Amino acid sequence: MNKPPRNPLDPGYSRDKGDAFSLFEEELRLGFPSREEILREAKEQTLARKKARRRAIKLGLLLVVTSILAIDPAWKVDTLTTVVGEQRQHRLIDGSTVALNTNTVLKVEQRLRSRQLVLKQGEAAFTVSHGWRPFIVTADDTTVMDIGTAFSVRLKAQDVRVAVSQGAVNVAVGQQQQTLAAGQAITSSQGRLGVLQDIDVDQETAWQQGKWMFDGTPLINVAEEIQRYRGQSVQVSEQASSIRVSGIYDIQGVEAFIDDLPQIIPVQVERADDGAVLIKKR
Numbered sequence: 001m002n003k004p005p006r007n008p009l010d011p012g013y014s015r016d017k018g019d020a021f022s023l024f025e026e027e028l029r030l031g032f033p034s035r036e037e038i039l040r041e042a043k044e045q046t047l048a049r050k051k052a053r054r055r056a057i058k059l060g061l062l063l064v065v066t067s068i069l070a071i072d073p074a075w076k077v078d079t080l081t082t083v084v085g086e087q088r089q090h091r092l093i094d095g096s097t098v099a100l101n102t103n104t105v106l107k108v109e110q111r112l113r114s115r116q117l118v119l120k121q122g123e124a125a126f127t128v129s130h131g132w133r134p135f136i137v138t139a140d141d142t143t144v145m146d147i148g149t150a151f152s153v154r155l156k157a158q159d160v161r162v163a164v165s166q167g168a169v170n171v172a173v174g175q176q177q178q179t180l181a182a183g184q185a186i187t188s189s190q191g192r193l194g195v196l197q198d199i200d201v202d203q204e205t206a207w208q209q210g211k212w213m214f215d216g217t218p219l220i221n222v223a224e225e226i227q228r229y230r231g232q233s234v235q236v237s238e239q240a241s242s243i244r245v246s247g248i249y250d251i252q253g254v255e256a257f258i259d260d261l262p263q264i265i266p267v268q269v270e271r272a273d274d275g276a277v278l279i280k281k282r
Contacts (some may be wrong), residue, residue, distance in 0.1 A: 061145060061170050062177065076110040082122070085229045085254070087210065095129035099208050101154075102229050123154040125208055128167075142188045145170045149182075152204070161187045165201045212249045212257075219243045219265065223279065229254045232275030240267050240281040 082088050082100045089099045092108065094115060100106060104122025109115075115131070117124075119139040127150045128135045135146035139153050142160040149167025153160065162171050163185035171178050173188045180186060183201055187194045206213035214222060220241035223234045229251060243265050249257050258277055261267055270278040 062172060062175075072111045072113045072116075074109045074111045074116075078108045080104075080106045080108060084231050087207070087251070092129075094131055094133075096135065097127045099125040101125075101207055119153050119155050121155055123152060123207075125152040125205070126150065140188075141173055141191055143172045145172070147179075151180075159187055159189045161185060163199055163204050165205050206248070207251065210251050212251055214245045214247055214249070216244045216246055219245055219267070219279065226254060226258065230275075232277065234258070234277045235279070237278070237280045240279055243267065243281065 076093075080088075080090055080098065080100060082102060082104045084103045086103075087099070087101055089097060091097050092115070093110060096115070098106065098108075098117070101123035104124055105120035106122075106124050107118040107120060109117065111133075114133050115135045117126070117135075117137045119137060124137075126135070126137065126146070128146045128148065130148060137144040137146075137153055139155045139160045140158065142153075142162070144151065144153060144162055147168040147170060149164060149169055151162060151164045151167075151169050153162050162169065162180060164180045164182050166182050168179060168181045171180060171186055171188070171193065173193050174191055176193045178186055178193055178196065180196070183199055185197045185199045185204070187197075200213075200215070203213040203215060212222075212225060218241065220236050222245045223236045227234045245265060247264070258269055258279075261269055261279065262282065266282045267279050268282045270280065272278070
């Protein structure tokens with residue numbers, strides 16, 4: 001008489017080990033993750049921690065700026081200025097240096113817990129001396145917090161442009177923030193930050209050495225730059241506006257540069273009695 005098969009779980013029952021494990025193979029597979037799943041989950045957790053750390057750093061910088069602005073009395077306030085065509089450099093009492101470009105107004109506030117500067121108009125470049133007090137520059141609705149660097153800020157109409165030549169800065173507009181490294185610039189407009197741009201540091205800082213550096217720059221943009229350094233207007237005809245200019249020129253020789261343009265590019269220069277200039281295609 002045939003005996004019924006014994007239950008594998010009954011005491012004394014024995015079988016090949018491979019068969020024993022194969023009995024629970026599916027349950028084991030479902031109960032324990034694979035190596036690939038473990039690695040993928042670890043990678044996702046690492047990325048999440050990095051994102052959280054970056055958010056915490058940005059939030060921390062914003063909180064620092066907010067708290068400084070709230071409780072930080074000024075004990076010394078100076079206003080630095082230049083007229084049209086003038087450039088000047090100043091050394092601040094903390095050892096930092098400020099270079100003012102043409103037609104610039106900068107308010108310098110030495111405060112109890114910070115160093116704060118307000119750009120009212122024009123352009124200024126800052127080389128910051130390290131110290132325990134934060135170095136903060138505001139222009140319109142844009143705040144720039146130094147992270148050990150050299151940078152410039154230009155206020156043009158409703159736009160604010162920040163460019164970094166060394167180190168890094170944190171730029172904030174409202175709740176938006178962006179960290180800039182050396183060789184990068186950004187423009188804020190109407191309460192919003194634009195996109196990061198790569199820059200030529202030598203070209204960006206040329207004005208600090210009293211130079212213009214143009215590299216295939218459209219004449220209309222060259223004329224806008226010239227206009228910053230003279231009281232009378234500089235106009236460019238539509239036909240000449242896209243002609244490109246390259247080279248390094250002396251800012252203090254602005255009138256000589258205008259007169260030399262016909263030898264550099266195919267244009268003619270017309271001067272009016274009131275000093276206004278019209279540049280036309282030849």
